[in-house]
Amino acid sequence: MRTTQWADVAAKIAKTGADTELSVPASRLTTYRIGGAVALVVSITKVEQALALHTCISDEFDVVVVGNGSNILISDDGFDGVAVVLQLGDDDTTMSVVESTENTALLDARANIRLPLLARRSAALGWHGLEWAVGVPGSLGGAVRMNAGGHGSDMEKSLFDAELINLRSGHTARVAKQNLGFRFRGSAITDEMCVIGARCQVTRGNAEQSQNEIAEIVSWRRDNQPGGQNAGSVFVNPAQTARSAGALIDEVGLRGKRHGSAEISQKHANFIQADENAMAADVVALMCEAQDTVFDRTGVMMHSEVRLLGFTQEIAHRFLDKHHSHIELARAQETLKSLL
Ligand SMILES: Cc1cc2nc3c(=O)[nH]c(=O)nc-3n(C[C@H](O)[C@H](O)[C@H](O)COP(=O)(O)OP(=O)(O)OC[C@H]3O[C@@H](n4cnc5c(N)ncnc54)[C@H](O)[C@@H]3O)c2cc1C
Structure with a gap:
């Protein structure tokens, strides 16, 4: 336009x-x-x-x-x-504990709260279950849509329900996690659906233990993942093999490979780092090279975990998940749509 x-x-x-x-x-x-x-x-x-x-x-x-x-x-x-x-609420009002019994609680939070903050607040209050989220630098809403996870857990395990608005109809609903169509690093949530809040389930724990667990996760991340400009893992770990996307990229010798202003990370082969003022085209060129080389040498087709916006249909289609059943996904999307 x-x-x-x-x-x-x-x-x-x-x-x-x-x-x-x-x-x-x-x-x-x-x-x-x-x-x-x-x-x-x-x-x-x-x-x-x-x-x-x-x-x-x-x-x-x-x-x-x-x-x-x-x-x-x-x-x-x-x-x-x-x-x-x-930009709903502010730091002090974005999370509250509801329906607390002696051993369980629901943490009700706005979708824009950052996961590391949610993890730390929950831990400080002595609730256990969200420690894993400290390493994911996204918002709660983005984490629900992506079914973000790590360190043995994910949103599907942690979530109770989410409040969504259909931005194109204005309809709103609180949706149980069973109806969100979760799959590995994905859900049935589509672009018109906005998560505005979510409730996570936690159990009574021990603040010190949870904080120690958080410190271990933070230190593991520092040792194993690069800082700088990136979007975390670029490819979803393929379902056809037990080897991770990072291991496959490493195996075909692309760790450290540069293209213009971007580089496959030396520290973690499934991360692509961008230089300051880098071109997105350089990142995509490395994604294409990694996808093609891994497929040619191992027969495994990797698809993108990173959401690509503003690219050509050809590029968008190239990195789509072709293994996940489209019928299954379409059904999950229909179910969710019918609730909104
Ligand atoms: C250093 C680094 C480490 C990472 N480690 C991990 C990891 O361990 N595990 C993991 O799973 N991910 C990881 N990621 C990726 C990323 O943090 C997660 O996917 C995260 O959940 C994305 O949240 P976000 O708010 O940044 O979403 P965005 O990047 O802003 O958006 C991602 C998708 O979610 C949609 N979306 C965002 N907010 C909402 C909303 N409120 N309602 C509806 N849809 C929404 C967007 O439209 C988009 O399609 C990492 C990223 C980085 C940079």
């Missing part, structure tokens, strides 16, 4: 009370800190603004929710759509 048309959409959305900003550099929205501009960013500070959004958005343009952007790569040409960013 043309800039003037985006300005009209922004003006309409601004009437709901949400903040709008045109042509926002992707570097401000993702941990890769590279890529072109996002046509329109809408910052939601009140749930009512998200509920009203459907009156302002049309089927003519794409809408996605951006959490902490720790699993997104935006193309150098940018993303000609709307990125919805949640």
Whole structure:
């Protein structure tokens, strides 16, 4: 769409009370800190603004929710759509303990709370079960959509239910985790569905033990994962083999491989690091090389864990999960859609 048309959409959305900003550099929205501009960013500070959004958005343009952007790569040409960013509550009001019995509780949190903060707060209060989440630098909403996980657990295990809004219809529902269509690093949640809050289940633990566990996870991450500009693991661990995506990339000799301003990490072969002011095209070129080389030498087809925004259909399709049953996913999406 043309800039003037985006300005009209922004003006309409601004009437709901949400903040709008045109042509926002992707570097401000993702941990890769590279890529072109996002046509329109809408910052939601009140749930009512998200509920009203459907009156302002049309089927003519794409809408996605951006959490902490720790699993997104935006193309150098940018993303000609709307990125919805949640800024609900503040640090002190984004989490509360509900339905607490002697040994169990539900932690109710806004979707924009960062997982490491949720993990640390839960641990400090003596609740056990969310320690794993300290190593995932995403928001709770992004973690639900991605079924984020690590250190023997994941959102599917930790979640009780999630509150969603369909941004295109304004319908809202609290959905039990069984209806979210979770699979390894994915769910049935689609772009029009915005997680605005979630309840995680935890058990009575010991604050000191949980904090020690958290310290061990943080130190393991420092030793085994690179810092800098990246989006964590690029490829999902393939279902066809017990070998991880990182092990496969390493096996075919691509650890440390550079392409222009990006590099397959020396420290963890499933991470692709971007230099400052890098090109997203260089990251994608390395993804293509890793996918092709691993397939040619091992017969394993890897698909992307990282969400690609603003790329061509060809690139988007290349990295889609072709192994997960489309019928199964479509069914899960239908079930979820019927609730919203
Ligand atoms: C250093 C590093 C380490 C990482 N380690 C791990 C790990 O151990 N395990 C793991 O699973 N992941 C890991 N990741 C990836 C990433 O942190 C997770 O996928 C995380 O859950 C993404 O959350 P986010 O808020 O950043 O989502 P984003 O990157 O902003 O978005 C990811 C997807 O979720 C959608 N989304 C975001 N918020 C919402 C919402 N509120 N409602 C609906 N949809 C939404 C987006 O549209 C997009 O499709 C790592 C990333 C980095 C940079």
